[in-house]
Amino acid sequence: DIVMTQSPATLSVSPGERATLSCRASQSVSSNLAWYQHKPGQAPRLLIYAASSTATAFPARFSGSGSGTEFTLTISSLQSEDFAVYYCQQYNNWPYSFGQGTKLEIK
Amino acid sequence: QITLKESGPTRVKPTQTLTLTCSFSGFSLSTSGMAVGWIRQPPGKALEWLALIYWDDDKRYSPSLKSRLTITKDTSKNQVVLTMSNMDPVDTGTYYCAHTRGYWGQGTLVTVSS
Numbered sequence: 001d002i003v004m005t006q007s008p009a010t011l012s013v014s015p016g017e018r019a020t021l022s023c024r025a026s027q028s029v030s031s032n033l034a035w036y037q038h039k040p041g042q043a044p045r046l047l048i049y050a051a052s053s054t055a056t057a058f059p060a061r062f063s064g065s066g067s068g069t070e071f072t073l074t075i076s077s078l079q080s081e082d083f084a085v086y087y088c089q090q091y092n093n094w095p096y097s098f099g100q101g102t103k104l105e106i107k
Numbered sequence: 108q109i110t111l112k113e114s115g116p117t118r119v120k121p122t123q124t125l126t127l128t129c130s131f132s133g134f135s136l137s138t139s140g141m142a143v144g145w146i147r148q149p150p151g152k153a154l155e156w157l158a159l160i161y162w163d164d165d166k167r168y169s170p171s172l173k174s175r176l177t178i179t180k181d182t183s184k185n186q187v188v189l190t191m192s193n194m195d196p197v198d199t200g201t202y203y204c205a206h207t208r209g210y211w212g213q214g215t216l217v218t219v220s221s
Contacts, residue, residue, distance in 0.1 A: 001170070034209065036209075042213070043203065043211040043212060043214060044154075044203075045211075046208075055209065087154060089154075091207070094156075094159070094167045095156050095167070095169050095170065096159075097156065098153055098154040099153070100153045101153065101154075
């Protein structure tokens, strides 16, 4: 099985600042990598697919990059509504697998 | 608009079988390329894919849970059903159904307790 490792586990950032979240796969997943935003009591929302394509519901301040085993989610200027847990997920091989999540909190 | 919603018991006893239903709208599971699956999250732990069923009835199961899982679809009712046998307290968590194109239900909390 492919193990996804996210870092850091918690990231404290002030509104308006930039946030960079990392995700590493134990073996290559090509560009078959998604990012989800998860807020308490809500369904996770697809944020990024194919490693770098932003879902239409999200603004341009969200961007994804990487391929193979190293991936990054960048939020260029944090807004209050962006504070949530973010998960990466590979869908290159079954079983699909998630990282443990990065909790993005207000500093 | 694609929506999914999970339904089923909120509490089951150890050794019982859990049956969860995912009712969806906005797409047909008979359309080529479509797939719906189940994901769970124990409290404080990571998300885990459990099973996946494709439009052509191909199925995938988590290797560690394969012996306990069955996933089926009823295309006419727009439903996907997951059964998990021999439930244990460690199976407590929120269970989600999801379309592989990124749409998820709200999830349903299942507690395993005697």
